[in-house]
Amino acid sequence: MGxxxxxFGVVLILLAIIATIWELATQRGLPRAxxxxxxxxxxxxxxxxxxxxxxxxxxxSFVLHPIIMIVAVIVLHVLTSPSAPRSRRLTGWVVATVLFIVGAAIYRV
Known part of the structure; x- marks a missing residue:
């Protein structure tokens, strides 16, 4: 399972990077679906x-990885709403993506 x-985590980090670039490159951002x-x-x-x-x-000793990842997902849920202003959506995607990368980098068991 590990x-x-x-x-799956590596694939999702790449997906988060693509979504962040999409948000940066387009005015309307990621489509709702x-x-x-x-x-x-x-x-x-x-x-x-x-x-x-x-x-x-x-x-x-392995507590920081799940905490960072859960916070990143919460940031995605809260800050990236399609009805939110573009700056807030951008902030949400960038912060979450950075947290995903940092959380993955400290992963160790």
Whole structure:
């Protein structure tokens, strides 16, 4: 399960980078349906991470990775609403993508 979570995570980070570039390159941003799919996939990744956590039972030193990733997904849900101003959406995508990269970089079990 851990391997699936890790590979899926790399794919999602690439997807977050593409979504961020899309937000930067277009005035209207990511279409509503595509935003929903991207955020839904990140929600699924959180679920896979929880399952991996329960199976592997890592030590308490491994707390920062899930905290950063959950905060990043919360940022996506809150700041990237299609009805939000463009600057807020951009901030949400950039902050979440940076958090995903940092969270993945500190991953260790």
């Amino acid at each position: 391997h699936v979570h890790m590979v 595509l935003r929903g799919v991207v955020i839904g996939l990140f929600d699924l990744q959180i679920l896979l991470g929880i399952i991996t956590w329960l199976i592997r039972k890592p030590g308490w």
